[in-house]
Amino acid sequence: DAMVIQxxxxxxxxxxxxxxLSCSQTLNHNVMYWYQQKxxxxxxxxxxxxxxxxxxxxxxxxxFQSRRPNTSFCFLDIRSPGLGDAAMYLCATSRTxxxxxxxxxxxSGTQLSVL
Amino acid sequence: GDSVTQxxxxxxxxxxxxxxxNCTYTATGYPSLFWYVQYPxxxxxxxxxxxxxxxxxxxxxxxATYRKETTSFHLEKxxxxxxxxxxxxxxLEHNTDKLIFGTGTRLQVxx
Numbered sequence: 001d002a003m004v005i006q007x008x009x010x011x012x013x014x015x016x017x018x019x020x021l022s023c024s025q026t027l028n029h030n031v032m033y034w035y036q037q038k039x040x041x042x043x044x045x046x047x048x049x050x051x052x053x054x055x056x057x058x059x060x061x062x063x064f065q066s067r068r069p070n071t072s073f074c075f076l077d078i079r080s081p082g083l084g085d086a087a088m089y090l091c092a093t094s095r096t097x098x099x100x101x102x103x104x105x106x107x108s109g110t111q112l113s114v115l
Numbered sequence: 116g117d118s119v120t121q122x123x124x125x126x127x128x129x130x131x132x133x134x135x136x137n138c139t140y141t142a143t144g145y146p147s148l149f150w151y152v153q154y155p156x157x158x159x160x161x162x163x164x165x166x167x168x169x170x171x172x173x174x175x176x177x178x179a180t181y182r183k184e185t186t187s188f189h190l191e192k193x194x195x196x197x198x199x200x201x202x203x204x205x206x207l208e209h210n211t212d213k214l215i216f217g218t219g220t221r222l223q224v225x226x
Contacts (some may be wrong), residue, residue, distance in 0.1 A: 040219075106158035
């Protein structure tokens with residue numbers, strides 16, 4: 001029944017070693033979001049896709065990239081993880097965007113540790 | 116810029132106690148306001164929302180009223196249960212299709 005699926009639940013990587021987090025959805029939603037949530041902080045939007053259109057937040061570091069090969073899948077690539085990138089990464093979807101009228105569906109998140 | 120401020124937690128209550136979690140916001144105009152809940156090991160779920168001043172959102176016994184005059188959207192429940200233990204996030208959206216979250220408030224309910 002899970003509608004937004006994130007794998008893995010926990011990911012450990014080494015300092016500077018590229019890592020990819022994945023998200024898939026069974027809702028056929030147009031919009032997919034990636035949020036970063038550090039301990040005791042608010043989730044922070046990194047970027048989102050509206051269909052194939054990529055929208056990067058102005059303050060998202062270049063170290064973070066994303067790919068959306070099809071409607072169902074979206075990937076977060078961290079090219080050279082630093083210790084400060086350790087966080088929970090949340091994927092979310094919405095049917096058409098416009099959070100005022102369309103609610104977001106979140107996955108369970110991937111907890112990334114950087115050693 | 117737009118922002119959301121929540122009371123710090125954890126909030127610790129006994130079962131059947133009254134709950135209030137304060138949330139205030141800063142934004143021009145009339146944003147939409149939300150409460151999301153995150154149960155242990157799960158993703159965020161929409162709990163309730165209000166899209167204009169004086170609207171009251173409600174769900175599962177929780178309520179919040181959009182107060183433009185005090186720029187607030189406090190979450191309340193008359194009688195909490197152990198199963199309500201979770202982290203609660205207040206959020207707003209304002210003409211950007213993107214949610215801005217508060218830092219979250221952890222609620223712990225004991226039998």
